[in-house]
Amino acid sequence: MCTRHPVLSPSARGEMSVSVAMATYNGARFLEKQLDSIVSQTVPPSEIVICDDASSDGTASIVGEFAARSPVPIRFERNAVNLGYADNFFKAASLTTHPYIAFSDQDDIWRRDKIERSLAAIRDGGAVMAVHTATLIDAAGEPVGEMRRHIDGSRTVPPCTLEPWTMFWGFAQTFDRRLLDLLPHDRATRGSDSNAPENALGHDGWTSFLAGSFGKIALLDEPLVGYRQHSANVFGFQNRNFVGKIRAKMADEPSRVRRVAWLVDIALHRLTMLDAHAADDPRFVAPVAHWRRIHRHCAARRDLNTSKRALGRVGHLAVNLARGTYRHPSDGGLGVDRLMEDATLGLLGHLRFGAN
Known part of the structure; x- marks a missing residue:
């Protein structure tokens, strides 16, 4: 069994600082509220790295104004051409400098203890990734449902024990950045998405695969993000039994x-x-x-x-x-x-x- 072999060992407990890797694209409508929720964390991130995928709206201005007053350092990079959501997230992750990475969408709202609870789950479970449930919210920020996404309770799962095509949404992930050093993450190496083989596997599908293969994953049955559902979502959510x-x-x-x-x-x-x-x-x-x-x-x-x-x-x-x-x-x-x-x-x- 997988647990009998060496896997990626947990980072030292003194290295629990987090970089937020955010990908933006025409996200001006909700971006400021999301950034507010990130810098207001009970355990703030050490930095926020934002890569913008050639937006044509006011995203850059909002980031610039927010960065000027932010208590957390913000690095902003603008792509000359559109990379697509997955490669843009990988670019943002590659620019981070701290031991743990938390992916962030541009339009959600984080619960104030998202980082704190995620790091505690990683530390307590000896895990390389923590994932959590979410509250579905509408464009006005009102709750409209829940999203569990393969999480049926709070527990830590050993490597190679999840259903093989399990994918946790990126906004729910906090993970050890060393996962990204195990393998290249170009499209050819990532291969195809199991749900849409004409597409390359996305950033969160890739990190789910890496964490599930090489280390423990801490599942948190706590809705630590308000996952916004609106007409401009790249991906919405369907909850089928x-x-x-x-x-x-x-x-x-x-x-x-x-x-x-x-x-x-x-x-x-x-x-x-x-x-x-x-x-x-x-x-x-x-x-x-x-x-x-x-x-x-x-x-x-x-x-x-x-x-x-x-x-x-x-x-x-x-x-x-x-x-x-x-x-x-x-x-x-x-x-x-x-x-x-x-x-x-x-x-x-x-x-x-x-x-x-």
Whole structure:
């Protein structure tokens, strides 16, 4: 198991200072309130690094005026051309100078103890990343719901024990900056997003992958950010339970099967990439073994879901069960949700769509 091998060890307790890495793009509407919430933290950040992605509104002016009165040092960089949200976040992170990094959107509101609670969770759990839940707020800042995003309670999870495609939103992350030194973070190395393979994996998907593979993650069941929902969001939020997810997949069975297949390619990319950079570094032993298992499990699911015969699918399901494909992720499998999907849609989908 992953926990028996060396992983990224926690930083010394005396090095708990945080840099905020913020990416902006035409964010003038809500930016000042977000900056106010950051500099008003019970444990303030040591610096705020803001990279602006060629905005055409008043973002730069707001940052300049705020920086002049800010009790926290602010570094502002303007991109000559638009890099896109993920590469802009990576640029901001690369310019930070402190041991821990907290990603920040331009339009949220942080609870006053977000940094304090995140650092405490990292310290107490010996973790390399802390993530938390959020309150959904509207454009006026009023609560409209909650966002849990894979967090079912406060706990610390060992490396290589989360569902392999787990991604925590960037605004919820505080992490050890050494994660970014483990591997290059160019688009070719990051590979494809598991939900949209035509896109490169985003900044928060990449850091989730690194933290989940190389260290412990502290989950905080505390809404430490007001995550703003409005018409200009790059990404909004949909909160579906398992039944809702199954219904969505039923509505487009061919797309579901294509996703099962492309996850094989993404798992292989991660395995190959990790293996290529491992050299003699013992920290890579467990992640390589973990992603080799994930690739094998994903290939087994692809074979089941693309089989043209009902009996063939039943046989594949039996073999997958015997080989541990659907064990809990903490035991090296893909989890019961994938079993339920394959036992329902995987076995019956071919009947609905006319396969022989």
